[in-house]
Amino acid sequence: MGPPSRFWASFWTFVKFLPYFAGLLLLGAIKGMLLCPWACLIMAIGISALVLGLWPMHLIWTYYCIIRTKMVGPVVKLLLLIAATVILILWLIVTIPGSAFAGLVYGFLAPIMATFDAVGEGKEKPFVHCFVDGTWSTITGSCTVVRDLKDLLFHSYFSIMDDLRLQAPPDGKPYEIRLLHIPGAFLSAACGLILDAIMFTLIAIYKFPVMLFKGWKRLIQDLIGREGPFLETACVPFAGLAILLWPFAVLGAVLASILSSIPLGMYGAVVAYQESSVIMGLSYAASSVSIFDEYTNDVLDMAPGSCFPRFKYRKNEGSSHGGHLSKPASFDKEKQEGKKPISRVTSFKNSMDEFNPFKMLDHLFAECKRQGEVLVNDGAITMKDIQETKSDKVGSGVLNVGLPAYVILNALLRSAKANSNGLVLSDGTEITSDNRPKSTLFDWFFDPLMVIKEQIKAENFTEEEEEYLKMRVLRIGEPSNFKGTLPHVPSWDERKKAEIDAFARRLQGITKSISRYPTAKRRFDVLVKALLLELERTMGGSLPANGSQAQRLRGSIGGRVLSQKSIGKTANIRDEDPEAQITRNARTP
Structure with missing residues (x-):
C-alpha cells in the first residue's frame, strides 16, 4: 500500500499546485509582454549601434594584426584574412536582427523567472515581490547586456588581437600549411x-x-x-x-x-x-x-x-x-x-549554486577588493596604477591583471601549504575535482592552476621567495622596469630568479584571459572606484591629480609586502596625517 498512497498524495499535491502555477505563469506572462518591447528596444538600439560603430575599426585592425603577426606564415595569413572577412560580414548580418530577437526573448522570460523566484522558499513578502520583481531589473539587465557587449567588443577584442600581433611562435618558427x-x-x-x-x-x-x-x-x-x-x-x-x-x-x-x-x-x-x-x-x-x-x-x-x-x-x-x-x-x-548517477530528486537550485563559475568570479573580485585595500595601505598599489587602469592607458595593468594574479597566487600558496588536492579559498572552502564547476570553460583555467600549484609545492619556496613572487606577480612588465619595487634577495642565482619569473608570467597570462570575460571590465571599474576611495581615505582625503604623493608613499615603503605585524601597524596609523605617515615610513629601516 506504500507506493499507491505516495502516488495519490503526489498527484493531489500536483492538482492543488495547478491553479497556483497558472496564476504565477499568467502574471509573469503579462509582465513579460509589457516589458519585452522596452528590453527589445534597448538591446536592439544599443547592440546595433555598437556593432555598426565599431565594425570599420574591427575590420581594419583585424587585417592589420593578421598581416603583422609572426605566429603564422604567408599562406595561413591569406586563409585567415579570407576567414576573417567572412566572419566579419556574417557578424554584421546576424548580430543586428539577433539583438532584437534576444531583447524580445530576454524581456519576456526574465519577468516570468523572477515571478516564480519571488515566491520561493525563504522569501519575505512574496505577494508584493511577485508583482514587483522582474520589472525594473529587466530594464537594467538589458542595459547591462549592452554594457558587457561593449566591453567585449572594445576591450577584450583588442586584447586578443594584440596577443596575436605581438606574440612570437614558441619554437621560433611560424605555423605554416x-x-x-x-x-x-x-x-x-x-x-x-x-x-x-x-x-x-x-x-x-x-x-x-x-x-x-x-x-x-x-x-x-x-x-x-x-x-x-x-x-x-x-x-x-x-x-x-x-x-x-x-x-x-x-x-x-x-x-x-x-x-x-x-x-x-x-x-x-x-x-x-x-x-x-x-x-x-x-x-x-x-x-x-x-x-x-x-x-x-x-x-x-x-x-x-x-x-x-x-x-x-x-x-x-x-x-x-x-x-x-x-x-x-x-x-x-x-x-x-x-x-553513482545523479539522483532525480536532487535540488536543481542547490546544484546550480554549488561552485558555479559566476560564484567563483564573485569570490575572485571580493578578494581583489579586500587584498587590494591592504596593498593600497601598504603603498604597493599607487595612484598611478589606479589612474592607468581607470583611463585605459594600458590593457594589462596592475589592477586588471596583476591584482587578480596576486589573489590567485595567495590561494595557490595556501592550497600547497595545506597539502590540498584542490584549491583552498580564503574562507576555508575547498574546491576539488568533485565539487568544481562542471564546464569546459572553467577547466581551461582550473587545470593549469592545479599544475602550477603542484609545481609550487615541489619548489618549497622560502618566505623571501614567496614575497618576491607575490610582488613579481603584482607588477606587470619586465623585472628591469620596477627593480625598486621588488624585494632584494642577494643570495639568489639567475636560474632561481628566472624560474620565479616564469611562474609569474604564467599566472599573469591566466588572469589576463579572465580579464577578457564580458562581465570582468564592469567589475574592474567597480574595483577601481573602491580602491580609489581607499587610497583617498588612507592619504587623509587629499588625492593630487598627478599622483605625486602616492609616488612618495610608494617610494618610502619600497614596494614591500606587509607581514601580519606590519599590517596591524598600518591599521593603527590609517587616520594619521599623510605627511606624518610618509615621515614615519621614511625612518623605517
Missing part, C-alpha cells in the same frame, strides 16, 4: 560531408520516435512525482512547457544532428592533413558515422556500441573493427571510479 597535402584534405572533407550528411540524417530520423516517447515518459513521471526539473518552483513553468513543446525540441535535436554532420565531416580534412594520408581522412569520414551512432545510443540509453564499422584513422592508435564498440572514455571512467 603544407600545400602538398591540401588536395587530399579537401577530398577527405568532401567525402566526409556527403557521407555524414546522408547517414546522420537517416540515424536521426530512425531515433526520432525513441527520443520523443522516452522524453515524454520521463517528464510525465517527474511532473506527477514533483521531481527533477519540477522540484524547484522557479523551474516549474519551463518544465511544464517542456512537456507541450517536447516534439519541437526533438525536431530541433534532429536538425542539430543533421547540422553536426558538417563540422564532423569536414574534420576529415584535419585528420588527413595531420596524418599526411588521404586514406586516414577517408577512414575517419566512415568512422564518424559509428561515433555519432554510438554517442546517440548513450544519450538515449539504448544498446551500447554501433552496428557501423569503425576503422583506424590515427597512426598511433589501435584499430577498432566490427560493430561492437565500448562506451566513450568518460563513461568508462565514471564506472571505474564507482560514481
